[in-house]
Amino acid sequence: MAVTAQMVKELRETTGAGMMDAKKALTECDGNMDAAIDWLRTKGLAKAAKKADRVAAEGLIGVAVTTGRGVAIEINSETDFVAKNTDFQALVRDVAKTALEVGESVEVVKAAALNGKTVDEVLGEAIARIGENMTFRRLHILEGDTIVSYVHNAAAPEMGKIGVLVALKGDAAKAQEIGKQFAMHIAATAPISLNEASLDPAVLERELQVQTAKALEENATSAKPKPEQVIHNNIIPGRMKKFLEEVTLVNQKFVMNPDVTVAQAATEAGVEITGFARLAVGEGVEKKEEDFAAEVAKMVGA
Missing domain, CATH: 3.30.479.20 (Elongation factor Ts, dimerisation domain)
Structure with missing residues (x-):
């Protein structure tokens, strides 16, 4: 699949990666946007992309x-x-x-x-x-x-x-x-699920693949590589735990009091x-972008 300038622009805006890195990622992944995002994350060149940023x-x-x-x-x-x-x-x-x-x-x-x-x-x-x-x-x-x-x-x-x-x-x-405080927290942090049990297994598997590939690549290029057992038993589980703390509501740090998790705040209040x-508004919807000059020309019948 041909990689276009618009695809590179979209990937850069989504991930914050550099232009050449975005182009290489799309080339390596045959134009697949989601795969390119994962490729950049594996290389440590992008954070987890939020699709809402593109709508x-x-x-x-x-x-x-x-x-x-x-x-x-x-x-x-x-x-x-x-x-x-x-x-x-x-x-x-x-x-x-x-x-x-x-x-x-x-x-x-x-x-x-x-x-x-x-x-x-x-x-x-x-x-x-x-x-x-x-x-x-x-x-x-x-x-x-x-x-x-x-x-x-x-x-x-x-x-x-x-x-x-x-x-x-x-x-x-x-x-x-x-x-009301929890609702404001959710508006600000956009958790993916209530807890780990309700998280889409496909999301969890995809993140595990990214973190595994990233950890192994970092270790391979390290001046002091660690035993693979340490990578699989300590580093990857640690990163997955951090991921779950970021995307599951009950495990997130409560924005009103970051010293406790949302689950702890609920327990202290006597609720569950x-x-x-x-x-x-607009999650998952792409809006067609037009060149302004072309749009004006269209309006006047040019």
């Missing part, structure tokens, strides 16, 4: 909560200007409330009644009225004894660029109080976190 969709995350149940939805728009439109915000609020009542999937919510029409019909009318394409892209339902919500970069009450739900069990008043959801 550029607009819109809002809306949250709604009732006793024992919460929902977070994402409705995308073409521009951030529309996301600030009160008409669009009302749509997000109404769809979130509907999803809280009937939500099982996006399709189910689209077919549900809203102001005498289906949600899908209401969305279509909003597109025609506002003059910009919109997409009801996804939702996440979370259930538990106590559900706490939080939105970051709020555009209006219960909607913003990042929406978080946290499920807890224990004293309801304490859960509400500390739950049983689940969470974090939605950020």
Whole structure:
């Protein structure tokens, strides 16, 4: 596969690697972006890439909560200007409330009644009225004894660029109080899973492969190489432990008090976190970038 300048640019922006390193990684991996990221990490030339760094969709995350149940939805728009439109915000609020009542999937919510029409019909009318394409892209339902919500970069009450739900069990008043702090923590740190048991095995295996290759390569070029037994029994497990501390919620250092983990903070408060959801606008969506001059020329019919 031919390696293009745009691919090199994307890899550099994603990993922070140099131009020649990015180009070499893509060449070595036949243009496969994920493999190139791992290649750079193996060589110690990049940190773990966050796919969210590459997205550029607009819109809002809306949250709604009732006793024992919460929902977070994402409705995308073409521009951030529309996301600030009160008409669009009302749509997000109404769809979130509907999803809280009937939500099982996006399709189910689209077919549900809203102001005498289906949600899908209401969305279509909003597109025609506002003059910009919109997409009801996804939702996440979370259930538990106590559900706490939080939105970051709020555009209006219960909607913003990042929406978080946290499920807890224990004293309801304490859960509400500390739950808000946990939700803010999740918004800031973006954990992948609640704990190691709920982490996708494929993610764990991929990280193990990267850390193994990296440790062996570093050892091979070291002036004082260590026995392979030390690499496999000490260094690699140590790095995997650090990885789990970074990506699993309960093992992360609590941003409100870095002296304790999130799990320890929950225990001290007499509660237990049983689940969470974090939605950020545009995760996994790539927005086409156009040359500005070409865009202007297109608009004037040149």
